[in-house]
Amino acid sequence: MTAMDRQHRIIVVGGGAGGLELVTRLGDRLGKRSRAKVILVDRNPTHFWKPLLHEVAAGSMDANTHQLEYAAQARWHHFEFQHGALTAVDRLRKCITVAGCFDDEGQELQPVRELEYDTLVLSIGCVTHFFGVPGAEQHSLALDTVEQAEKFRRRLISTCVRAQSGRGRTGAHGRSRVDIAIVGAGATGVELAAELRNTAHVLNAYGIHKLDPRQDIHIHVIEAGPRILPALSERISHKAHKLLSNLHVNVLTSERVTTVSPSEILTASGKRIEVDLTVWAAGITAPAVVRNFGLPVNRAGQVIVGPTLQVEGDSSIFALGDCASYTCVERQTVVPPRAQAAHQQATFLFTALNARLKGRAPPAFRYKDRGSLVSLGDFSAVGSLKGGLVGGSMFIEGLLARLMYTSLYRMHVMTLHGLRRMALDTAAHWLRSRTSPRIKLH
Known part of the structure; x- marks a missing residue:
């Protein structure tokens, strides 16, 4: 098939908070109407909202009840899921290489694959940075x-x-x-x-x-x-x-x-x-494989992008979330690696990619700091709200901060499933918590 005969192919690599929100919206808008083929690539078969991993580690959240199967989300929202890790990007041929998948016994489930793209979005997140500290x-x-x-x-x-x-x-x-x-x-x-x-x-x-x-x-x-x-x-x-x-x-x-x-x-x-026991939570860096793609990266290995979140020197590749480094022109500050930044960038790219398919130049991304919240479990929460009705910045703590913190995850669920399913999901988890131990014991 020639480029004129087939659908525009959008590949999003990484099903984290931003990546999954983006493919879900693109699938509903473009995939459902056969205006583009939307593909999600991820090394894991399920999605979990990363800001809640500390609750899984402490046992206060059962990850199994909060994970989302990528294959199911793809079926519901009209995109394709490819299971496997990204290993290479061939910018000249405009294709990526996805590693094979194996079961628990080492048997190959899927072979190494090459996938062609017209638009590539990198959303592969970051990993812990150990800074070379011995041991x-x-x-x-x-x-x-x-x-x-x-x-x-x-x-x-x-x-x-x-x-x-x-x-x-x-x-x-x-x-x-x-x-x-x-x-x-x-x-x-x-x-x-x-x-x-x-x-x-x-x-x-x-x-x-x-x-x-x-x-x-x-x-x-x-x-x-x-x-x-x-x-x-x-x-x-x-x-x-x-x-x-x-x-x-x-x-x-x-x-x-x-x-x-x-x-x-x-x-x-x-x-x-x-x-x-020691937990290392001292810093982040982009996955080492990113440095092999021939893309411009900073010292932390994050892909450097411009105001449209396009990679410098390659207009067909975008990056968002923790793996991307974007410096706000107005403030000359780097967008922080937070869930709210990934959410805003996913929303921006949904609009930008729709414009791209129509032959229009994408607009410039503008990050808006909505504040930050830190949970201290059942004991308290503390943080600040910015913009919106608040105007400037408002310090909050206690029950209000705790409710606001919990709502962040619920907003993510609503983006993926809609208001009705989010409400049902919230009710189901509340009912389950009434009959389950407060800590996962097995």
Whole structure:
């Protein structure tokens, strides 16, 4: 078939928050009407909203009930799903290479494939950056995927059980103790620390361990900068620090980790922190494969894009979300790697790609900071709202902040399924929570 005979092919690589929202809307508008062939490529078969991974790690959310099958979403919204990891981009031939897929026994399910594109959108997110710290990658866990979060949850329960049976470490007065270190005090680190304190109490209530949830289970948050939540305002940082202290979380600032081993962490100031479990949440970088595509990237490996989110030097390739680096012209600031940025970019690209198919030049993307919210589990939430009815910036905390934080995920679900299904989904999860343990125990 010649280019004039077939449909315009739009390939979106990465089914994260922004990528899945984009293909869903494109499928409903273009795929349903056969105006374009919309294809989603992802290395995983299911979607999970990444900002909630800390709740999976702490056991307060069952990932199985919140995951979405890409194949089902594709069927409902008129796009095609290709399972496999992106391994190469041939810009001259305008095609990508997708790796083969294998089952749990190593049997090949799908072979290596080449897919042609007319428009390519990269939305492959970022992964944890270990900054070359000795032992960090080998002896700590990241929270990039559901599998990693589940692995940490299982290790947490096992560590508590061993400590209860006297097979773990002992502290003062010969009491068994568990030490959990979280390296990095961004939103993920702070939210995980609060959730873990709640988990310690719930595991004790269910009899999984008889340790004192505050005195025997120690949670350490280690931040290289002078304050926690460095990307947010000082007021939010100060309030969150105070709330963590009230939860008996040991917050260490201006402490740069130099070595990680299975049983301890060393810092540049000479501190030695004994640990049973370590979570690394200190930074992000684009997947290493991105550097092999011949695209312009920054120091973190993120693809550099212009005002239309098109890759510099190639108008047929766009990038959005955490894997993209865009500097706002008006403010000369880089759009932060947040879910709200991915959502805004997906909304923008839906309009831009529709214009592109009609032969019109895409408009310029403008990021609007709507504020930031940080959840401290059942204990509290803190953050700020910007723009809209607020006008400037308004600090919020407590129940209102908690409700606003929860609504962010519900808005994502509504974008994928519509208002009616979002309401039904919310009701179903509420009913399930009435008959399930507060913490996933298996």
